[in-house]
Amino acid sequence: MTTEQGETRHPLRRTMNSLRRVSEYASALIFFVMFLCFIIQVVGRYVFNIPAPWAGELALLSFIWFVFVGCAFVLTKEENIRIDIVYRMLPEGGRRVASMIVLVVTAGLFAAALPATFDYTSFMNWQTTPVLMIGFGYAFSIMVIFMAAYVIRALVHLWRLLRADWRREI
Numbered sequence: 001m002t003t004e005q006g007e008t009r010h011p012l013r014r015t016m017n018s019l020r021r022v023s024e025y026a027s028a029l030i031f032f033v034m035f036l037c038f039i040i041q042v043v044g045r046y047v048f049n050i051p052a053p054w055a056g057e058l059a060l061l062s063f064i065w066f067v068f069v070g071c072a073f074v075l076t077k078e079e080n081i082r083i084d085i086v087y088r089m090l091p092e093g094g095r096r097v098a099s100m101i102v103l104v105v106t107a108g109l110f111a112a113a114l115p116a117t118f119d120y121t122s123f124m125n126w127q128t129t130p131v132l133m134i135g136f137g138y139a140f141s142i143m144v145i146f147m148a149a150y151v152i153r154a155l156v157h158l159w160r161l162l163r164a165d166w167r168r169e170i
Helices: 011-046 053-074 085-089 092-126 141-162
Strands: none
16 A cells, blocks of 8 residues: 555554654754754853853753764664675675674674663763763663664664565665
C-alpha cells in the first residue's frame, strides 16, 4: 500500500517517520537554545560587562545533547561520515560483507558498553554542574540513549542486509 506521494502506509514506517520528524524538531530547538545562550553570553560579557556563566553551561549541555540527538535519531546512514576508500574498491558482495562485519562489531561493542555506561551515568548524579546544578547523570544520559539507539539502528540495518533486497542498503 502506498499513498499518492509514494510513501508507504506501513504503520511502523509511519511511526519511524513521525519519530524522525519529532527528533528533527527537538534538534532544532536544542540548537536554538544553544545559539541563544551563545548570544546572551557574548552580549552580556562584551556589551554590558555582565558575565552569564549559566548561559555558557547551558550552551555546552545543549551542544552535547544536539550532537547525540542528531547522531542517534536524525542522521541517516548516508549522512554519517565514513572512511570508505577501501569499501568503495570492493565488489558489491564484498561491500555487503564489510558492512555486516562493521555493524556486528560496532553494535556489539556499544551493546557491551551500554550497562557500564548506564551505571556510570546513574552514579554521576551525585555530582552536579557548577552553575545550573544539574546532575551529571541527567546531563549525560543522552549518551545511554544514543548508544541504545545506535544498537537498534545497526540491528535493523543488519537485518536489511541479510534480506533478499540487500542491494539498496549498501
